[in-house]
Amino acid sequence: MSDTAGQGSLLDELPGDLMMWVLIISELLVFGAGLAAFLALRLTDPVGFAEAQDHLHRTGAALNTVVLVTSGFLAAKAFQWRGLGARLKARLALVVAALLGVVFLIIKGAEYADKAAKGIDFETHPFFLFYYMLTGFHAAHVVAGVVILCLIAWKDSLRNIEVGAAFWHMVDLVWVLLFPVIYLLA
Amino acid sequence: MKYKTQRIALVYFAVAMALFAIQVLGGLLAGWIYVSPNTLSELLPFNIVRMLHTNSLIVWLILGFFGAAYFLIPEETEREIHSEKLAYIQLAILVVGTLGVVVTYVFNLFEGHWLLGKEGREFIEQPKWVKAGIVVAALMFLYNITMTVLKGKKTAISNILLLGLWGLALLFLFSFYNPHNLALDKQYWWYIVHLWVEGVWELIMASILAYLMLKLTGVDREVVEKWLYVIVAAALFSGILGTGHHYYWIGTPGYWQWIGSIFSSLEVIPFFAMMAFAFVMVWKGRRDHPNKAALLWSLGCATLAFFGAGVWGFLHTLHGVNYYTHGTQITAAHGHLAFYGAYVCLNIAIFSYALPILRNRDPYNQVLNMASFWLMTSGMVFMTFVLTFAGTIQTHLQRVLGEYYMDVQDQVEIFYWMRFGSGVVVVLGALLFIYSIWVPRKEIIEPGAAETPAE
Numbered sequence: 001m002s003d004t005a006g007q008g009s010l011l012d013e014l015p016g017d018l019m020m021w022v023l024i025i026s027e028l029l030v031f032g033a034g035l036a037a038f039l040a041l042r043l044t045d046p047v048g049f050a051e052a053q054d055h056l057h058r059t060g061a062a063l064n065t066v067v068l069v070t071s072g073f074l075a076a077k078a079f080q081w082r083g084l085g086a087r088l089k090a091r092l093a094l095v096v097a098a099l100l101g102v103v104f105l106i107i108k109g110a111e112y113a114d115k116a117a118k119g120i121d122f123e124t125h126p127f128f129l130f131y132y133m134l135t136g137f138h139a140a141h142v143v144a145g146v147v148i149l150c151l152i153a154w155k156d157s158l159r160n161i162e163v164g165a166a167f168w169h170m171v172d173l174v175w176v177l178l179f180p181v182i183y184l185l186a
Numbered sequence: 187m188k189y190k191t192q193r194i195a196l197v198y199f200a201v202a203m204a205l206f207a208i209q210v211l212g213g214l215l216a217g218w219i220y221v222s223p224n225t226l227s228e229l230l231p232f233n234i235v236r237m238l239h240t241n242s243l244i245v246w247l248i249l250g251f252f253g254a255a256y257f258l259i260p261e262e263t264e265r266e267i268h269s270e271k272l273a274y275i276q277l278a279i280l281v282v283g284t285l286g287v288v289v290t291y292v293f294n295l296f297e298g299h300w301l302l303g304k305e306g307r308e309f310i311e312q313p314k315w316v317k318a319g320i321v322v323a324a325l326m327f328l329y330n331i332t333m334t335v336l337k338g339k340k341t342a343i344s345n346i347l348l349l350g351l352w353g354l355a356l357l358f359l360f361s362f363y364n365p366h367n368l369a370l371d372k373q374y375w376w377y378i379v380h381l382w383v384e385g386v387w388e389l390i391m392a393s394i395l396a397y398l399m400l401k402l403t404g405v406d407r408e409v410v411e412k413w414l415y416v417i418v419a420a421a422l423f424s425g426i427l428g429t430g431h432h433y434y435w436i437g438t439p440g441y442w443q444w445i446g447s448i449f450s451s452l453e454v455i456p457f458f459a460m461m462a463f464a465f466v467m468v469w470k471g472r473r474d475h476p477n478k479a480a481l482l483w484s485l486g487c488a489t490l491a492f493f494g495a496g497v498w499g500f501l502h503t504l505h506g507v508n509y510y511t512h513g514t515q516i517t518a519a520h521g522h523l524a525f526y527g528a529y530v531c532l533n534i535a536i537f538s539y540a541l542p543i544l545r546n547r548d549p550y551n552q553v554l555n556m557a558s559f560w561l562m563t564s565g566m567v568f569m570t571f572v573l574t575f576a577g578t579i580q581t582h583l584q585r586v587l588g589e590y591y592m593d594v595q596d597q598v599e600i601f602y603w604m605r606f607g608s609g610v611v612v613v614l615g616a617l618l619f620i621y622s623i624w625v626p627r628k629e630i631i632e633p634g635a636a637e638t639p640a641e
Contacts, residue, residue: 011412022416026423026452033448122441133441 016163024170027141031134031174035181038130045126050186052127055120057111061183064107065175068142071100072172075149075165082161090161094153097168101146108139131182138174145171187543189260191267196544197277198253199537203620205246205284206530210609210616212239217609220602234291237311241291243525244309245284248354250533251390252276255331255347257540258397263338268330276326283319287312307371309379310361317361324355342411343400346418347393353386369437376432383528384428384453384495388421391491391532392460398484398535399464403471413463417456424452434505435512443505450503457496457528464488477542479552482559483535490527490563498523498570510585515598516577523570526562534559534619541623554622562615569608576601 014021042049078093115121115128122132145168152164187193216235219225223232256273260266267273287304289295290313296302304311312320328351335344360377396414400407430446464485475481498520502511511517542550576598584594 018412019415019419022419023423026420026455029452030448033451034444037444037448122439129441129444133444 016159016166020163020166024166027170027174031137031177034130034134034137035177038134038181041126041130048125049127052125052131053183053185055115055118056131056183057114058183060107060111061179064104065179067100067104067107068172068175071097071104072169074100075161075168079158079161079165082156082158087156091153091156094149094156094161098146098149098153101142101149104142105139105146108135108142134178134182138171138178141171141174187546189266191270191273192257192260192540193544194267194270194273195253195257195540197274198249198256199541199544201277201281202246202249202253202533203537203623205242205249206616207620209239209242209246210613212242214606214609214613217602217606221599221606230292234294237291237308238288240309241287241311242284243530245280247525247529247533249277249280250536251351251354251387251394252327254390254394254533254536254540255327255351257536257544258394259331259334259344259347262341262344262397263335265334265338268333268337272326272330276323276330279319279323279326283312283316283323287316290316305364307361307364307375310375312361314362317358320358321355324358328352328355341407342414343393343397346389346396346414350386350389350393353389354382357381357386372436373433373438376429380429380432381426383524384425384450385422387529388425388456389418391487391528392417392421392456394532394536395460395464395484395488398480398539399467399471401539402473402475402477402481402484403467404473404475405467405471409470410467413459413467417459417463420452420459421456424449424455428453431503431505431508434508447504447506451500453503454492454496454500457492461488461492476548477539477550477552479555479559480535480539482556483531483538486559486563487527487531487535490523490531490567492527494520494523494525494527494570498574501574511577511581514577514580514584515573515601516581519570519573519577522573523566526566537623552622554626555619558615558619558622560615561618562612565608565611565615569605569612572601572604572608576605 011018074093074097078090078097081087081093082090120128122129148164148167152160212235215226215230216232216239219227219232219235226235256267290302290304291311294304296313297304299313301314304313310317331348331351335348357378360374363374365371365374392414396410399405400410426449427445428450430442431450433442433446465488468481468485502508502516502520538552538555542548542552579598579601580594583589583597584591
């Protein structure tokens, strides 16, 4: 039984909740597989992919990267401040982090609207199929993340903030992987 | 038996096993029609035989789940079942419905009638009155079980089981919705079939396995529960969007090919986790439970589910592969081992555990039962390999070289003969299992008696 206890304590050392880590790993597997498929498909049509990529707003996406990473930083700070007992400061940080999530969605929405106006949809080119799928799934996670940030600003136990911030960092991380592969890779 | 109402399970298990016998005999007949296609072609056409084979499978598995719930919920909640009478009425409705279905299918009565005629959608061909009966029975069941859980102790096992059973019943409601557009029809159709076997049934499977592991290995409940939550999360995460692997070629948008491929690839994970869970629990467990047969079926279930559902599923789940293999014997190979491993073995595991207790025959070694495991399993594994080879050749001849379907069927006939042979073994195993569980009265074998030196 000492083995079981050992295994138990190893899992217990994970910050936050085990189930959140199950989710984070699952998400990384999905986005990882999506990116791998995207890169594999790109090999079959490098010219078409490069041409399609030029329709993207690289500046907007770069701005979004700054927005999301800043938001993630604030969520991390909120956890630290909550640990030091600065409850109000922590809550404010979480609300601002959530607002930055909304800013991300607005910029992203503008980008989608622009694509739609140009008549580009997921059937235009395989590049856009993946563009819409990967960034769309990611944007859905940003929506979920904003809700979670609001929830943990409200029910602000240290553990809740830790679990919620872990989710938000995953959303961050996925974007930091999507951005170079989809927008920049030449 | 700690609680009086656990005996409800006995009749559920009995009906389930009777249908199990009919199901495998129907399968054997279908296997014979493959090698001798004119058999009964007027009296009992192949499509009807196949329908009976698959429908009776689903019905007996569900009856087994109901029985399992009636057996384990009292122990988990430490309460008697809310209403014993309701449980028997529920069974009566289901039996009448099942008989109605069989009569309607076999004699093709009331063709085209909105209420009495069969509806013609694979697996949900039941006439509307039977569907309504199923819903009524399901509601009675959910009411009965939910009331019991609400009054009693709430454990992770009973909660997950309840979640799975609620999902099972609610998803069946999609069988009432039959859009005229064939693509939409199929899209909703999979909400039932797929979200059952690759969604909520996995919750039922995980919770019953967890219960068996708890009883058979004596591992702490806390450890079992942690595994259970991880398995359930992985199952739902991959299984729900994994529905996409049925949407490749039915007229749904192209993104389903990628969503289906990616998510359904991850469906291997919960099955792997269940296998790891079962073996780790047995290794760590301190209890040497006398019911070795139940343990054998539990481990067999987790292992064969991983191979049948996980590995054989992954084999043809990527859309690039499925483009060629769709609907060939590869699918049949996967279907047989997946259902056998995940759900047949699971049911037999809980039968093997519960029946000696329900019939006051504890302790009980069940050597014949274990022999039936090896018979059935070797038959089913052989059948899976044979159908996989048949499917590979069929895919090449028919889908790559473009030969005609029936010409190809002639060329894979040898495999159909071997499949029939393995089917005979499976049927013998199934009958032996039913015999072993109901007939012999005493079968206690002293452990290690042979090695004890005479004094």
